[in-house]
Amino acid sequence: MSNTNLITHLRHVGFAMPQLEEQRAFYSKEWGLTEVAEKDGVHYFAAEGSPEPYVIRLRKDDKKRADVISFGTATRENVDALAKQLKQDGVQLIHEPRELSAPGGGYGVRLFDLDGRVVEVSADVAPREYRDLEPGESIPARLSHCVINSPNPQATVDWYEKCLGFQVVETLHIHGNTLMWFMRCSHPQHHVLAVGNGPHVAMHHVSFDMRGIDEFLRGVGRLQRDGKELIWGPGRHQTGDNAYGYFQDAAGNTVEYTAGMSQLGDSWTATEGDLSDPAVLDVWGTSNAWGENVMRSHFNTPDEGLFVAPPL
Template identity: 55%
Template sequence: MTRRLITHLRHVDLAVPDLRTQQDFFTTTWGLTVEHSDSGLTFLAAEGSPEQYVVRLRESADKRIDLISFGAKDRADVDTLAGDLARDGVQLVHEPTDLQTPGGGYGFRFFDNEGRTIEVSSDVAVRQHRAIEAGESIPVRLSHVVVNSADPEGTVAFYDKHLSFALSDTLVHPRMGSMMWFLRTNAWHHSMAIARGPHASLHHASFELRGIDEYMRGTGRLLRQGVEKIWGPGRHLAGNNTFSYFLDPHGNTVEYTTELETVDEDTWHPHLYDFSNPEVSDQWGTANAMNEFVARKSFNDPDKGLFVAPPV
């Protein structure tokens, strides 16, 4: 296996027109904690995660993904990866430098093949965190991020070639061909997935809960509060994780999940799963059917931040 310099997913940063409403949703409703704040910026932590924050919100006229952040082992690996990308012609947003975001650290940013801003960092201070208690229906950590791509084959190839992401499984459809690719950066089945869509955008951000009971309690709590549910509750076949998808106030899909599969990377062989088989999307058969409504909501609005780095 090619030496992988990316260790894990750190955070996803979103720009939204109404910062106060979005922050209220992610804290009061979703269960994250405001760990740091600045003018027009909010950094939200998951109580069970050592990451300084798992979501950053920035107030902006344009709704967009500001960036997706991944971790590296140390400064040497950050420098190596930045040098490799530059030599391969990947456009860097900035060279490796000391970071000014909460927890500090050392990192750089670059544009992927479709123009998303990606950050890689090391030496970020560990946040004081705690074990989530039984029955506590708040996120433990950021599980994975899924993006829509108008060129999914090219995007999968980019993350394979330049970041050594490994393919875990692929969803295929008899009429539409390959639909979603699950990519891993460690033993978790996926930290990122690429979905075929009409444009580049956020498909969903997923948050791990403590267990099945906490996941169901969280799903029920959001339903009682009137948050719009898109799909679920159910259990996927690829990754074997549970799913409940909801819409945040700006139309981004966010997911509660638990029990994401870990794989033996030395022996794992990717599967091709036929998405037209209902048990592939939902082993339990408890979720509403995957249909055009669910798909349209997951397409989201076209990302307005492609090849435009966020100001902070």
């Protein structure tokens, strides 16, 4: 099968951590998501402007880890065909295609990626009722994208291209080294996944779309007024043309408010960016400097759950 148009979007990201209650409070009371369900110790959070049943799931664990990265595909037949192809390619499945029991149900397969992350691909998930956000509402409308770190980034990029059909649309370089690969799926959004060149396997950041630039700035300002450290921003990346403001959740994972990401048409050409040009990082020139504090936050701590399936 051809995987080029297999993945339609990013559905949700799951985190596990010791400080569950602090995380629940952060994502609901501060970040602006809505806790919609709890089942068997897993808490599910939706974005008000998204039809996805949930965009973040949280679970208590003694170790800090990214539990799952979930992507959507169009049909159950895609899930079955993907599972068959992955097994032929020697990819380790966590479970075969089956009915899913999380909010929204659906039909999906779970597997380990090259670095040992848990990846889920699902179809036929029932949408939730959602609403159009009002002007000025400074809460996430939907999940935008996630970025992962790998100490073997080119191999990880190659794996996502071959196994899940992602395509590299842009790379960022500095002094001859490639630091980031941005990858699209069948959705026209510039990227839904990126791979960073990092010292260890970890989540780089998870990004949430705001209604617009005004709501983005209101959200960044709201969190700062509440005493949350703005790690980097507010600015606007040349790559993807999206606004950025980075914070940390209660477990130390970096999360981003964003808005305005560019959309790709049917005809596009992969590009490169040189990070020695400050406009590549921030075309507005309004952000604080990209330095050690930002890099430390984006490197995160090593994922403690590699090649270990979560209990749920």
